[in-house]
Amino acid sequence: xxxxxxxxxxxxxxxxxxxxxxxxxxxxxxxxxxxxxxxxxxxxxxxxxxxxxxxxxxxxxxxxxxxxxxxxxxxxxxxxxxxxxxxxxxxxxxxxxxxxxxxxxxxxxxxxxxxxxxxxxxxxxxxxxxxxxxxxxxxxxxxxxxxxxxxxxxxxxxxxxxxxxxxxxxxxxxxxxxxxxxxxxxxxxxxxxxxxxxxxxxxxxxxxxxxxxxxxxxxxxx
Amino acid sequence: xxxxxxxxxxxxxxxxxxxxxxxxxxxxxxxxxxxxxxxxxxxxxxxxxxxxxxxxxxxxxxxxxxxxxxxxxxxxxxxxxxxxxxxxxxxxxxxxxxxxxxxxxxxxxxxxxxxxxxxxxxxxxxxxxxxxxxxxxxxxxxxxxxxxxxxxxxxxxxxxxxxxxxxxxxxxxxxxxxxxxxxxxxxxxxxxxxxxxxxxxxxxxxxxxxxxxxxxxxxxxxxxxxxxxxxxxxxxxxxxxxxxxxxxxxxxxxxxxxxxxxxxxxxxxxxxxxxxxxxxxxxxxxxxxxxxx
Numbered sequence: 001x002x003x004x005x006x007x008x009x010x011x012x013x014x015x016x017x018x019x020x021x022x023x024x025x026x027x028x029x030x031x032x033x034x035x036x037x038x039x040x041x042x043x044x045x046x047x048x049x050x051x052x053x054x055x056x057x058x059x060x061x062x063x064x065x066x067x068x069x070x071x072x073x074x075x076x077x078x079x080x081x082x083x084x085x086x087x088x089x090x091x092x093x094x095x096x097x098x099x100x101x102x103x104x105x106x107x108x109x110x111x112x113x114x115x116x117x118x119x120x121x122x123x124x125x126x127x128x129x130x131x132x133x134x135x136x137x138x139x140x141x142x143x144x145x146x147x148x149x150x151x152x153x154x155x156x157x158x159x160x161x162x163x164x165x166x167x168x169x170x171x172x173x174x175x176x177x178x179x180x181x182x183x184x185x186x187x188x189x190x191x192x193x194x195x196x197x198x199x200x201x202x203x204x205x206x207x208x209x210x211x212x213x214x215x216x217x218x219x220x221x222x
Numbered sequence: 223x224x225x226x227x228x229x230x231x232x233x234x235x236x237x238x239x240x241x242x243x244x245x246x247x248x249x250x251x252x253x254x255x256x257x258x259x260x261x262x263x264x265x266x267x268x269x270x271x272x273x274x275x276x277x278x279x280x281x282x283x284x285x286x287x288x289x290x291x292x293x294x295x296x297x298x299x300x301x302x303x304x305x306x307x308x309x310x311x312x313x314x315x316x317x318x319x320x321x322x323x324x325x326x327x328x329x330x331x332x333x334x335x336x337x338x339x340x341x342x343x344x345x346x347x348x349x350x351x352x353x354x355x356x357x358x359x360x361x362x363x364x365x366x367x368x369x370x371x372x373x374x375x376x377x378x379x380x381x382x383x384x385x386x387x388x389x390x391x392x393x394x395x396x397x398x399x400x401x402x403x404x405x406x407x408x409x410x411x412x413x414x415x416x417x418x419x420x421x422x423x424x425x426x427x428x429x430x431x432x433x434x435x436x437x438x439x440x441x442x443x444x445x446x447x448x449x450x451x452x453x454x455x456x457x458x459x460x461x462x463x464x465x466x467x468x469x470x471x472x473x474x475x476x477x478x479x480x481x482x483x484x485x486x487x488x489x490x491x492x493x494x495x496x497x498x499x500x501x502x503x504x505x506x507x508x509x510x511x512x513x514x515x
Contacts, residue, residue: 001223001374001377001378002223002250002253002254003223003246003250003261003265003367003370003371003373003374004264004265004268004370005336005377006335006336006369006370006373006374006377006382006399007265007268007333007335007336007344007366007369007370007373008268008333008334008335009333009334010267010268010271010331010332010333010334011331011332011333011334011338012329012330012331012332013325013326013327013328013329013330013331013332013338013341013438014285014287014326014327014328014329014338014339014437014438014439015338015339015438016334016337016338019329019338020334020338047436050436050510051287051435051436051437051492051509053286053287053509053512054285054286054287054288054435054436054437054439054509055287055437055438056286056329059329071331073330073331075329076329124383124385125337125383126334
């Protein structure tokens with residue numbers, strides 16, 4: 001652990017997992033949506049649901065969706081800020097069969113109509129795990145620039161994406177592949193050491209057989 | 223960090239003819255590949271954030287959970303109007319510890335040190351010290367490096383998470399960190415820093431994490447006072463020349479083992495300890511009803 005994991009982070013209280021981690025989940029989800037949010041459905045599970053009011057978890061998730069970071073003093077006022085920005089939001093209960101005790105399911109709709117469904121877990125000390133994106137496993141931490149490609153399960157897509165990254169001198173730190181069924185929908189998740197240029201992300205979006213591309217940049221701004 | 227223990231930091235300091243805090247800073251510079259002034263200034267930022275949080279305490283703020291708040295103001299009023307038993311210095315420490323804990327519960331901006339629940343201990347001790355001794359910010363920043371070195375070893379060789387090791391890992395760790403920092407400020411050597419950390423932690427061993435209704439309020443806020451005051455008394459023992467029969471690193475190992483032996487009910491699950499008392503259950507039930515409606 002670095003010394004600023006010991007003295008720090010600077011954060012709005014009261015809880016690194018229930019408040020700071022919740023802001024991070026909202027923030028990472030908003031970044032993955034890739035455009036301004038029009039509406040947000042925020043569903044809680046487990047300890048987030050049971051002690052969420054006392055820890056300000058709901059407002060923290062919404063604050064992150066609005067682009068705030070865990071040290072933003074406006075976090076408690078996030079509902080009125082969202083209303084001012086004409087962003088609609090509803091809070092509910094996530095009906096999960098099982099999950100990490102601190103789980104939130106966020107369904108974000110962007111101004112273009114793009115919808116993203118993210119299951120985020122606050123795993124302690126303000127650290128998070130994005131367990132799934134649009135129903136398929138992801139398990140990303142938000143610590144690395146991450147490219148998520150939903151594509152048809154057919155040969156060649158991994159090669160297309162990885163050769164593009166190699167061409168752009170982006171090193172892959174970790175890579176995972178999942179699919180719902182053979183020949184059906186698949187997802188590849190690439191955590192990288194460098195940021196991927198926006199035009200390269202757009203290029204992947206236009207490949208035949210690619211259904212959706214989500215990119216998360218680690219730069220701390222929306 | 224690559225320290226094997228507190229003894230390792232103290233030995234390196236002695237070998238390199240440096241102070242304890244310099245070894246901690248050197249190591250961070252080496253690992254993060256940052257310039258030394260950058261790291262130093264980043265720590266100064268932590269001090270500023272702590273001071274800002276202390277100075278902007280809102281006596282009228284109340285938490286959304288159990289309605290915590292206002293006790294820091296009571297302590298201030300009592301200290302200013304009464305010839306207190308604790309005296310001005312310790313009374314000020316108590317007041318700052320409660321204020322920070324309450325600010326955290328009220329969703330104000332604080333510095334986790336090492337955790338949000340224990341965020342009051344270090345600022346209460348260090349800001350009060352600075353007011354009393356009139357030392358520069360640079361000295362306090364160096365004290366924060368001292369504290370963070372102790373915290374790194376605690377995190378690595380034991381735990382700083384209540385869910386893992388109980389409250390001894392949070393308030394206990396914060397107290398050991400603050401004790402070492404005070405010894406540095408008062409001119410004690412590496413040996414005395416280790417002693418103060420050992421004595422402080424020994425007095426906190428076994429402390430369970432039993433938050434009422436699972437919220438970082440009861441008993442967390444007031445335990446920041448215990449951690450802060452314990453840090454100062456432990457530092458004074460070390461400065462007087464008293465030594466710990468059990469070396470600091472063995473106390474840290476012992477804290478880890480006690481954490482492992484603690485049942486889950488006493489590690490932040492709000493199922494045991496104070497959280498299981500009838501009064502706590504009543505609070506939790508009332509909150510649950512509010513949560514659903």
